[in-house]
Amino acid sequence: MNQWIDACAPDDIDEEDLIAWEHAGRKYAIYNTEKGFFASDLMCTHEEQSLEDGLVIDCVIECPLHGGRFDVCTGKALSAPVLVDLKTYPVKVESGRVFVQVEG
Amino acid sequence: MPDYVPTNAASSGVRLDKKTLKSIATRTDRPGLIWLAQWTLGLVATGTLVWAALGTVWVWPAMLLHGTLLTVPAYAASHETAHGTAFRSRWLNEAVLWVSSFIFIEEPLHRRYSHTNHHTHTWHVGEDSQMPYNIPLRFAEWFAATTGIIPLIYHVKVLYVLATRNFSDMILKFTPEPELPKMTRNARIMIALYVLIAVLPLAGIWWPVWFIILPRVLGTPVMILLVLIQHAELQENSPSILESTRSFTTNRVMAFLYMNMNNHVEHHLYPQVPFHALPKLAEAVKDQVPEPDHGFVRTCAELGLVVLRRSLGRSTKAPTIRQAPRMITDGGPIHSIAQKTM
Numbered sequence: 001m002n003q004w005i006d007a008c009a010p011d012d013i014d015e016e017d018l019i020a021w022e023h024a025g026r027k028y029a030i031y032n033t034e035k036g037f038f039a040s041d042l043m044c045t046h047e048e049q050s051l052e053d054g055l056v057i058d059c060v061i062e063c064p065l066h067g068g069r070f071d072v073c074t075g076k077a078l079s080a081p082v083l084v085d086l087k088t089y090p091v092k093v094e095s096g097r098v099f100v101q102v103e104g
Numbered sequence: 105m106p107d108y109v110p111t112n113a114a115s116s117g118v119r120l121d122k123k124t125l126k127s128i129a130t131r132t133d134r135p136g137l138i139w140l141a142q143w144t145l146g147l148v149a150t151g152t153l154v155w156a157a158l159g160t161v162w163v164w165p166a167m168l169l170h171g172t173l174l175t176v177p178a179y180a181a182s183h184e185t186a187h188g189t190a191f192r193s194r195w196l197n198e199a200v201l202w203v204s205s206f207i208f209i210e211e212p213l214h215r216r217y218s219h220t221n222h223h224t225h226t227w228h229v230g231e232d233s234q235m236p237y238n239i240p241l242r243f244a245e246w247f248a249a250t251t252g253i254i255p256l257i258y259h260v261k262v263l264y265v266l267a268t269r270n271f272s273d274m275i276l277k278f279t280p281e282p283e284l285p286k287m288t289r290n291a292r293i294m295i296a297l298y299v300l301i302a303v304l305p306l307a308g309i310w311w312p313v314w315f316i317i318l319p320r321v322l323g324t325p326v327m328i329l330l331v332l333i334q335h336a337e338l339q340e341n342s343p344s345i346l347e348s349t350r351s352f353t354t355n356r357v358m359a360f361l362y363m364n365m366n367n368h369v370e371h372h373l374y375p376q377v378p379f380h381a382l383p384k385l386a387e388a389v390k391d392q393v394p395e396p397d398h399g400f401v402r403t404c405a406e407l408g409l410v411v412l413r414r415s416l417g418r419s420t421k422a423p424t425i426r427q428a429p430r431m432i433t434d435g436g437p438i439h440s441i442a443q444k445t446m
């Protein structure tokens with residue numbers, strides 16, 4: 001069953017940036033973009049590389065290792081070398097907190 | 105989980121706080137556009153020199169100058185745009201990747217994927233697809249590479265392999281399968297364009313010979329010298345970029361032509377940092393990385409001397425450039441360490 005988990009405060013993430021967040025042994029990236037907050041898996045789909053040090057440009061996250069880019073809102077792989085989409089998770093901001101809907 | 109660790113800042117024990125890294129790595133179009141405009145103006149200037157010298161013996165030094173200005177920045181731009189860091193606008197990156205890779209004679213997707221592999225497995229024997237010479241480097245190979253013969257054979261071979269779909273194991277390893285047909289298509293387009301340029305003189309059109317073909321050949325040595333010193337005499341199979349990679353100091357002209365890639369250690373530590381911000385990055389990590397070697401000419405000269413001495417069976421200790429301990433010997437027979445992958 002999916003459940004909403006309190007992940008962080010909105011201020012914990014700078015604008016156009018992301019933080020790494022761990023819950024139940026799984027690693028997530030939570031983004032603060034001009035379109036709002038989003039969440040995805042933390043690891044790139046190209047190789048085993050955390051996106052934590054990646055750049056958020058508009059609504060795109062760029063992997064720090066080879067520059068592969070994903071759409072933060074949809075997880076869609078946008079440019080080589082990434083071809084496999086990033087898994088995304090619903091996010092809501094309520095009562096001054098950022099909640100991520102995780103599986104299980 | 106993979107059975108390797110990507111070679112970068114984390115594997116090298118180098119740390120930079122995220123705010124600093126982010127401010128350094130910020131992407132914008134402006135510095136790339138200024139660089140592009142300066143390169144174009146430079147090419148117009150040196151092209152004018154070639155034009156003015158046509159029919160005289162001075163055309164050769166003019167073509168050497170023009171060729172160096174054509175070839176080195178084309179190599180550097182193709183590298184930077186393969187990373188996608190030259191511009192904030194993606195289309196601009198891809199357009200410059202195509203043009204510069206065409207001048208560099210490498211299919212753009214092959215350029216990108218073989219280089220991603222080089223960053224994941226920097227200087228790892230049998231894994232790094234961009235090891236351009238056998239280790240340890242010997243004089244004959246150094247000389248043949250510097251003349252441009254070895255790189256030319258490699259580039260032609262790769263185009264042929266891609267165009268005929270005779271992919272090597274290495275290409276299959278570093279390229280996602282859906283990309284292979286695109287590489288084949290691109291390689292065929294590029295070969296057709298090269299053939300077209302090559303036959304133009306038959307139709308009485310000679311300007312490509314004087315302004316592109318001969319300059320591209322004459323500009324190769326400086327480009328290769330830059331490539332050779334990136335990792336030569338350093339430690340293979342190390343997770344640490346600090347042991348496998350060399351930075352060197354240089355003057356402003358060379359830094360411009362090479363898009364600041366003389367900060368090569370720093371580039372491998374944080375490949376997401378764009379070329380124009382590399383000096384800032386170098387400043388930020390300077391306490392955590394080895395001192396750069398001194399000057400392009402001196403570094404190349406010392407490397408040339410070391411490989412000559414190695415081939416003559418003499419001691420291989422360089423006067424000042426960094427060397428991995430196992431590269432320094434008292435002379436005698438040469439023991440092969442690794443086969444090149446290019």
Ligand code: FES
Pocket residue numbers: 044045046047048049063064065066067068069081082220
């Ligand atoms: S590991 Fe992310 S693009 Fe290669």
